[in-house]
Amino acid sequence: MxxxxxxYFALPAVLFWSMGAYGAxxxxxxxxxVGLTWVGLIIFGCFIGGMWCSLERPPMRxxxxxxxxxxxxxxxxxxxxxxRWRYKWILTFSTLLSAVFLCINIFRPEIHNKxxxxxxxxPWFAPHVIVYMFAYAMLGAATVLAVYLxxxxxxxxxNREMELSDNLVYVGVSFMTFGxxxxxxxxxxxxxxxxxxxxxxxxxxxxxxxYLVYIHLRIAQPQKPKISLYILLLAFLLLQMCWxxxxxxxxxxxxxxxxxxxx
Numbered sequence: 085m086x087x088x089x090x091x092y093f094a095l096p097a098v099l100f101w102s103m104g105a106y107g108a109x110x111x112x113x114x115x116x117x118v119g120l121t122w123v124g125l126i127i128f129g130c131f132i133g134g135m136w137c138s139l140e141r142p143p144m145r146x147x148x149x150x151x152x153x154x155x156x157x158x159x160x161x162x163x164x165x166x167x168r169w170r171y172k173w174i175l176t177f178s179t180l181l182s183a184v185f186l187c188i189n190i191f192r193p194e195i196h197n198k199x200x201x202x203x204x205x206x207p208w209f210a211p212h213v214i215v216y217m218f219a220y221a222m223l224g225a226a227t228v229l230a231v232y233l234x235x236x237x238x239x240x241x242x243n244r245e246m247e248l249s250d251n252l253v254y255v256g257v258s259f260m261t262f263g264x265x266x267x268x269x270x271x272x273x274x275x276x277x278x279x280x281x282x283x284x285x286x287x288x289x290x291x292x293x294x295y296l297v298y299i300h301l302r303i304a305q306p307q308k309p310k311i312s313l314y315i316l317l318l319a320f321l322l323l324q325m326c327w328x329x330x331x332x333x334x335x336x337x338x339x340x341x342x343x344x345x346x347x
Contacts, residue, residue, distance in 0.1 A: 085131065085134030085135050085137065085138040086138070087135070087193055088193075089131065089134070090131060090186070090189060090190060090193075091190055093127055093128055093130065093131035094128065094131075094155075094186045094189075094190065096124070096127050097124040097125070097127045097128040098124070098179065098182070098183050098186065099124070100120050100121065100123045100124030100127065101120075101121055101124040101159050101175070101178070101179040101182065102179055103120045104117050104118070104119075104120035104121035104124065104163070104175055104179075105121075105175035105176040105178075105179045107120060108166060108172040108173075108174075108175045108176070109172050109173075109176065111172070117166070117175070118163060118166070118167060121159060121162070121163040121166075121175060122163065124159060125156065125159055125160055125163070128155065128156055128159075129156065131152075132152055132153070132156060135149075135152070141204075142209065142210045142213070144204075144209065144210065144213040144214075145204060147328060148188075148189050148193065150213065150217065151185045151186075151188060151189050152189065153213065153214065153217040154182075154185050154217050154220060154221065155182045155185045155186050155189075156182075156217075157217045157218045157220070157221040158178040158179075158181050158182040158185075158221045158224065158225075159175075159178045159179060159182055160218070160221070161178060161218065161221035161222050161224075161225055162174045162175045162177065162178025162179070162221075162225065163175065163178075165222075165225060165248075165252065168251075169248055169251070171248060173232075174225060177225060177228050178221075178225065181224065202274075206270050206273055206274055208266050208267075208269050208270035208273065209270060211266050212263055212266040212267050212270055215259045215260075215262050215263045215266065216259070216260065216263040218259050219256045219257070219258075219259035219260040219263060220256075220323065220327065221256075222252050222253075222255045222256035222259065223252070223253065223256035223257075223260075223295070223319075223320060223323060224320070225252050226249050226252035226253050226256060226316060226320075227316060227317060227320040229245070229248060229249050229252065230249060230313040230316045230317055231317070233245060233246075233249070233309075233313055234310065234313050234314070234317075241309045241310070246302070246306075246309050246312075249313070249316070250299075250302055253295060253298060253299065253316065254299070256295070257292070257295045257296070257299065260291075260292060260295070261292070264288060264289075264292060267285075267288075283330045283333060284326065284330050287322065287325050287326035287329075287330055288326050290322055290326075291319060291322040291323050291325075291326045294315065294318060294319035294322050295316075295319045297315055297319075298312055298315045298316050298319060301315060
């Protein structure tokens with residue numbers, strides 16, 4: 085499998101995801117809508133699996149490779165959310181955002197090779213990245229819902245809508261917490277310590293605490309949903325800094341152990 089083969093898997097995958105999203109909006113049979121989305125996931129999963137085999141390592145080293153996982157987990161999070169709560173907009177959101185990341189990878193491909201630095205040759209590497217990508221997908225869906233409730237929806241915010249936001253955040257933060265734990269175990273194995281307040285680790289902790297603030301406000305002050313939603317938007321901005329923004333910080337250049345993806 086070569087990186088140039090991406091388009092041959094991405095196009096049919098997006099097509100099936102789009103048909104699933106269309107089916108959700110038109111209230112087509114549940115099995116039809118969900119089935120089409122899963123077919124797209126299987127197609128795209130085959131490409132990731134093929135890249136894993138050809139690279140002889142998990143395709144998770146560069147930003148381009150992590151975008152592959154985000155493109156996969158967005159529709160996965162979308163279909164799981166749709167299956168649980170039947171929100172028809174979630175499949176459209178996941179498909180559009182996944183298509184954006186796929187277009188970036190198609191039109192601006194990065195150099196990919198089989199080289200994997202020693203720090204990444206750890207059994208904790210794959211689960212750490214995978215659970216984080218799924219967490220990002222769930223929290224991304226929660227963010228879009230927050231934007232909708234704050235600026236697009238004209239009526240008063242309903243409890244069931246906030247319950248969906250809460251559930252997305254609960255799942256996302258749970259996976260993020262697991263990602264932090266696996267990251268700490270990975271760090272111990274690779275560098276001899278669980279936590280060193282590296283720029284990436286610092287922003288990860290700040291992001292995690294911000295989402296905890298959202299959860300606390302929803303429990304302590306459920307009658308003030310807008311304040312909680314603004315906190316949710318702030319947390320997602322911090323998440324972007326944690327994910328890729330730290331690569332451009334002067335404090336991370338030459339000192340962060342997490343800047344290997346740019347090498």
